[in-house]
Amino acid sequence: MSDTVRPIDQPAAQGETLLQVRDLKMHFPIKEAHGLGRTKKTVQAVDGVSFDLKAGQSLGLVGESGCGKSTTGRMITRLLTPTSGEINFKGTNIAQLKEKDLRPFRRQLQIVFQDPYSSLNPRQTVSNIISTPLRVHNLVKKGQELTRVQELLERVGLNPEHHNRYPNEFSGGQRQRIGIARALAVEPEVIIADEPVSALDVSIQAQVMNLLEDLRRDLGIAFVFIAHDLGVVRHFCDEVAVMYLGKIVEQGPREQIYGAPQHPYTQALLSAAPDLGTIRGVPAKERIRLVGDVPSPIDPPSGCRFRTRCWKAEDICATQEPKLEGKPQSAPGHAAACHFAEPKVDLVAEIA
Amino acid sequence: MTTPAPEDRKDSMAESAGEQAAAAADAKRGPSVATREKRAGLMNPSGETPYLVVEDLTVKFPTADGVVSAVNGLSYSVPLGRTLSIVGESGSGKSVSSMAVMGLHDRKRTQITGSIRLGGDELIGLSENDLMKVRGDAVAMVFQDPQSSLHPLYTIGNQISEAYRVHHKVSKDVAKKRALEMLDLVGIPNPIRRFGQYPHEFSGGMRQRAMIAMGLVNDPKLIIADEPTTALDVTVQAQILDLLNNLQKEFGSAIVLITHDLGVVAEMADDVLVMYAGRCVEYGTAEDVLANPRMPYTWGLLESIPTVSAASEKLRPIKGLPPSLLNLPSGCSFNPRCPYKDRVKGERCTTDLPDLLPVDGAGAHTSRCHLHDKASIYETEVLPRLS
Numbered sequence: 001m002s003d004t005v006r007p008i009d010q011p012a013a014q015g016e017t018l019l020q021v022r023d024l025k026m027h028f029p030i031k032e033a034h035g036l037g038r039t040k041k042t043v044q045a046v047d048g049v050s051f052d053l054k055a056g057q058s059l060g061l062v063g064e065s066g067c068g069k070s071t072t073g074r075m076i077t078r079l080l081t082p083t084s085g086e087i088n089f090k091g092t093n094i095a096q097l098k099e100k101d102l103r104p105f106r107r108q109l110q111i112v113f114q115d116p117y118s119s120l121n122p123r124q125t126v127s128n129i130i131s132t133p134l135r136v137h138n139l140v141k142k143g144q145e146l147t148r149v150q151e152l153l154e155r156v157g158l159n160p161e162h163h164n165r166y167p168n169e170f171s172g173g174q175r176q177r178i179g180i181a182r183a184l185a186v187e188p189e190v191i192i193a194d195e196p197v198s199a200l201d202v203s204i205q206a207q208v209m210n211l212l213e214d215l216r217r218d219l220g221i222a223f224v225f226i227a228h229d230l231g232v233v234r235h236f237c238d239e240v241a242v243m244y245l246g247k248i249v250e251q252g253p254r255e256q257i258y259g260a261p262q263h264p265y266t267q268a269l270l271s272a273a274p275d276l277g278t279i280r281g282v283p284a285k286e287r288i289r290l291v292g293d294v295p296s297p298i299d300p301p302s303g304c305r306f307r308t309r310c311w312k313a314e315d316i317c318a319t320q321e322p323k324l325e326g327k328p329q330s331a332p333g334h335a336a337a338c339h340f341a342e343p344k345v346d347l348v349a350e351i352a
Numbered sequence: 353m354t355t356p357a358p359e360d361r362k363d364s365m366a367e368s369a370g371e372q373a374a375a376a377a378d379a380k381r382g383p384s385v386a387t388r389e390k391r392a393g394l395m396n397p398s399g400e401t402p403y404l405v406v407e408d409l410t411v412k413f414p415t416a417d418g419v420v421s422a423v424n425g426l427s428y429s430v431p432l433g434r435t436l437s438i439v440g441e442s443g444s445g446k447s448v449s450s451m452a453v454m455g456l457h458d459r460k461r462t463q464i465t466g467s468i469r470l471g472g473d474e475l476i477g478l479s480e481n482d483l484m485k486v487r488g489d490a491v492a493m494v495f496q497d498p499q500s501s502l503h504p505l506y507t508i509g510n511q512i513s514e515a516y517r518v519h520h521k522v523s524k525d526v527a528k529k530r531a532l533e534m535l536d537l538v539g540i541p542n543p544i545r546r547f548g549q550y551p552h553e554f555s556g557g558m559r560q561r562a563m564i565a566m567g568l569v570n571d572p573k574l575i576i577a578d579e580p581t582t583a584l585d586v587t588v589q590a591q592i593l594d595l596l597n598n599l600q601k602e603f604g605s606a607i608v609l610i611t612h613d614l615g616v617v618a619e620m621a622d623d624v625l626v627m628y629a630g631r632c633v634e635y636g637t638a639e640d641v642l643a644n645p646r647m648p649y650t651w652g653l654l655e656s657i658p659t660v661s662a663a664s665e666k667l668r669p670i671k672g673l674p675p676s677l678l679n680l681p682s683g684c685s686f687n688p689r690c691p692y693k694d695r696v697k698g699e700r701c702t703t704d705l706p707d708l709l710p711v712d713g714a715g716a717h718t719s720r721c722h723l724h725d726k727a728s729i730y731e732t733e734v735l736p737r738l739s
Contacts, residue, residue, distance in 0.1 A: 064585035065556075171673055201441040202612060206656035206669030213666070228585065231615075235658035235667065258660065272590035273660045274615030276642065289594065290587045293555045 018189060018222055019053040019076070024085035024095075026071050030298070044297050045071045047246035048085070050324075053190065058216060058223035060237030060254075062230060062269070066294055067243040069226045073192040076224065077111045078102055089190075107137050110183035114195035116175035120167040126153070126178055127163035133185045152181040157211060173204035180211065184219075191215075192224045197232060209236065230273045234258055239333075242266045245305040246297055248324055252334030260343035262327065262336035264288075265306050270347045288347070304338070312340045397623050397637045397716035402429030403606045404453070404574050409466035411448050411457065420677045422448040424630040425466070427708075430623070432573060435600065435607040437617040437638070439653070440627035443674055446610045449627075450576045453608075454493050455483040470574065489519045492567030496579035498559035502551040508562045509535075509547030516569045534565040538595060557588035564595065571603060578610045593620060614657055618642055626650050629675050629685035632708060636717030646711040646726040647719040649686050651734045668737065684722065692729065696722045 027042040046068040053059050061069040074080045076087055078094060087095045094105050113119035120129060130152055131145045140148050150160035156177040167175055176196060183191055193212065197205040209232065215221055227233050233240060234254060241251040242265065250263040261267050271288040290309050295301055301308050307317040316339055324337040396402045411423040423445040430436045438446045451457055453468055455475060468475040470490060475483070487493075495501040503511060512534060513527035520527075528547070535543035538561040551559055560580065567575060577596065581589040593616065600607055609620055617624055617638065624641040626634040626649065634647040645651055652670035672689040675681050681688055687701040700706075700722050708720045711727070723729065 064587065173673070201674075202614075202653055203441060203656050203670035204673075206658075206667035207671075209658065209667050210669060229658075230586070230660045231658040234660060268587055270660060272586045274589070274593070274613065274619045275660050276614055276618045276654070276657070289590055291591075293557055293588070294585075 013055065016055050017052050018055050018090060019224075020086070020088040021052075021072075021076065022050050022086040022088070024049045024072065024075060024087065025083045026068070026075055026080060027083045041298050044246050044300060046075070046082075047300075049243070049246075049248055051241055051248065051251065053222050053224060055189065055222055056216070056220045057239060058225055058237045060233035060240040061224065061226045061243060062228065062233050062240060063243035064228065064269075064294060066245075066297065068246040068297075069243050070194050072243075073111065073194045073224060073226050076190075077109050077192050078105070079111070103137075107133075107186045108189045109192065110186065110188040110190070111192040111194060112176075112179050112183050112196045115199055116172050116179055117167075117199075119179055120175055122167055125164050125166055126170075129167075129178065130163075130182050130185050133182060137186055139186060148185070152185055155184065155215075156181045157207075171204075173200050173208055176200060176208050177211065180208075180215070184215070187219075188221065190222045190224065192226070194226045195228070196225075198227065198229060205232075212236065230258075230270060231275075242269065245294060245300055247305060247337065249306065249338070250336040251324065252336075253331065256331050256334040260331075260345055261347065262330060262334070262341040262343050263306075263338045264310050264312055264340075266336075267344050267347055268309075306338075312338075314340075396429040396431060397635070397640070398431060398434060399716070400431035400434070402431045403471055404608070405429045405467070405469045406449070406453065407467040407469070409449060409452060409468065410464070411445070411452050412463040413461060414463070415678075418678045421680065422630055422677055423452070424680075426627070426630075426632055428623075428625050428632065428635065430574070430606040430608060432606050433600065433604045434622040435609055435620055436623045436625060437609045437611060437621035438625050438627060439611060439614065439617055441612060441674055443629075443677065444627040445630040445677075446627050447578055450493075450578060450608055450610055453576060454487060454491060485519075488515055488567075488572075489570045490572055491574045491576065492570070492572035494560075494563050494567050494575065494577040494580045496582050498556065498563045498583070499551070501563060502559060504551055507548050507550055508554065509549075512562070512566045512569055515566050519570050530569060531565075534569050535562070537568070537599075538562070538565045539591075540565070556584055557591060560584060560588075560592055561595065564592075564599070568599060568603070572605060574606045574608070575600075576608045576610070579612070580609070581616065582611070582613070589616075596620070614642070614653060615659070626653070629680055630677060631685060631720065633686065633721075634719040635708065636711075636719075640711075640717040644717075644727075645719075645730065645734075646717070647721050648690050648692050648723070650719075651730065652689075655734065655737060684720070692723055695729075696724075 024046060025048055026046040027044050029040060029042050031038050032041055049072055051059065061072060063069050071080065075082045082095050085095060086093050089105055089108065094102060127146065127149045130149045134140050134145060134148060146163065149163050153160045153163060158174060158177050167178065170178065196212065197208050200208060213236065216223060225233065225237050238254055240254055240257040241248045242263065243249065244265050250257065250261065250266045257266060258270065261270060268288045268290045292309050295308055303319050303321050304317040307313040322337045322339050324335050326335045327341050329343065407427045409423055409426045413420040413422060426449050428436060440446045452464055457464065464476060466476065470486065475486065509528065509531050512531040513524065516527045516530050532543045532547060535546055540546050540558060540561050554562060581592050584592060596607065597620065611617060621638040624636065624638050625632055626641065626647065628649050634641055634645060634650050641650060645654065655668040656670060658667060670689050675685055675688065683702040683704055684706050687693055690701065693701045706720045706722045708718045711717050711719050
């Protein structure tokens with residue numbers, strides 16, 4: 001936790017830590033019929049996640065469905081209230097703030113959703129969709145709204161003349177741009193992008209990726225980029241955290257995660273990603289195939305959560321939970337939660 | 353392959369009958385058609401005798417807004433034991449064309465012309481009853497979303513054994529035995545217990561395995577897999593792709609794999625067909641198309657995907673949007689988005705639809721583009737940007 005509490009609308013300096021997440025947990029209670037009575041159980045969607053995000057940085061959260069990456073994103077933007085843990089934004093813990101006190105922070109932490117079809121209100125015009133946050137936060141004078149909306153539309157590569165249209169008149173990629181314009185309207189310092197391109201076709205996906213890249217460069221916005229596509233994350237993020245069943249299993253700079261991954265799960269994930277390199281260059285030397293499925297987060301395995309699918313698992317994995325820590329051989333900032341972590345190279349096909 | 357001999361004989365007879373019919377048709381229609389037939393024969397990049405031949409397939413949907421031309425003159429062929437990948441963006445006609453092969457379009461709302469021959473037998477124009485005999489027997493389909501393509505109220509075992517009993521006159525016990533065999537074959541642990549479970553008790557990957565088991569229960573010679581792994585996680589996707597590969601090695605069936613993921617194509621395909629706005633724009637072996645592409649759209653696709661293996665500085669997306677199928681651009685459908693349009697003399701790109709021609713004058717690798725120096729543009733401009 002940083003020592004000083006600063007006014008939140010003062011922009012952060014480059015490299016300053018904006019967001020500190022500490023031991024964040026989200027347990028959803030569920031009720032299950034059990035004989036005659038009912039037992040209370042919890043889905044441990046996120047179970048102790050910690051990371052830092054610096055101004056202008058982009059952090060990738062990768063993992064398979066159900067690993068808790070989207071839940072983490074929703075907690076940071078406080079669309080969900082965490083069960084426990086801290087979310088420090090510029091020194092203020094916003095994890096349990098009331099809605100009224102939260103409002104100034106909402107302006108700084110914006111989210112872009114995955115599905116451009118369901119995240120825009122079909123009965124509102126684009127201009128209405130984008131100007132609502134402006135009005136809520138009193139950012140523009142009355143009468144100036146349209147100018148600002150058109151400015152934003154132009155910024156995200158849409159025709160400013162189209163402000164009066166409805167979302168159904170736009171294609172998927174264009175709708176995603178509207179979603180991005182809505183997030184940009186309040187000039188946030190952090191954008192949580194929750195699978196922003198996975199619903200789009202490849203050629204359109206690249207257009208939206210380049211737009212996000214430009215925004216990051218020009219406006220210095222920090223991104224938490226949630227995705228399952230390892231190629232997209234490699235392209236966009238400086239820092240990558242790999243999640244499995246509610247926990248971060250490996251975290252580090254991009255070059256380390258892709259070049260010398262240490263955790264068996266990261267290795268399996270990279271090895272499983274189908275890649276063009278197999279045709280164009282040298283195929284990957286080693287292939288790892290996981291067996292089985294991800295266990296249920298209602299009753300996760302003891303000790304290391306990955307041990308049920310891990311080929312390295314030994315007795316210690318069932319009894320003692322490995323800590324997310326740097327190993328003697330690892331590069332600075334690179335940490336893996338595994339008792340038997342060792343770097344593996346050659347998992348990804350090289351392009352000759 | 354374990355197919356009994358009589359069946360083989362039946363097939364070869366059917367094939368020769370088909371050839372005879374085709375030859376007769378040629379004689380009737382005159383020489384111009386005959387050359388087209390020959391070209392279609394040449395179209396298979398492997399040179400083997402194809403099992404599935406799709407020729408000049410056109411699918412149109414009349415709607416209130418006008419006629420949607422979803423597929424325009426598509427031709428391809430797949431021999432047994434090979435995998436053809438059809439690649440394209442949404443709306444390019446890849447799913448529509450393969451649904452036509454399965455005969456899944458509503459006859460009242462669709463206009464289908466052209467020819468689809470399976471082992472020599474024409475499928476277009478077959479009655480619903482005759483189609484039923486082909487569907488699920490010689491051709492099986494694996495759909496994208498196993499959640500919605502399995503019936504939620506019947507057990508997995510029930511659905512698999514029913515698929516078997518529709519095409520074989522056997523008792524329920526025999527069908528059950530067969531279903532258990534299939535569940536085991538696709539790597540579902542504890543088949544006896546799984547047989548009696550419902551789809552919601554299966555995970556996504558397991559459901560897709562069950563779908564594949566159902567598709568393969570009648571030893572189909574052709575499997576059409578429509579985005580079989582798009583709904584799955586990467587690690588599970590790798591399992592399913594391995595499974596399809598192994599099953600193909602074991603049974604020697606032909607696979608048509610429809611996907612938008614070029615990574616999957618690189619790992620699975622023998623042949624690749626790139627579709628754009630309902631037309632084939634490039635067709636050849638996987639190595640031809642992915643390592644030596646000769647069409648600006650294929651270049652654009654390759655340049656716009658971020659890969660795991662290289663962190664390129666900036667992605668180079670294809671500009672603009674795919675055209676509306678209600679109102680295709682004149683000339684080459686890709687011309688409004690094509691960055692190389694200016695290098696073709698005159699206005700040919702906007703006026704003439706380029707033919708699908710061999711890239712090096714002859715051979716099986718074809719592409720649809722007016723550009724003259726495709727090879728040199730790729731080598732000197734596109735390739736350096738890719739690596």
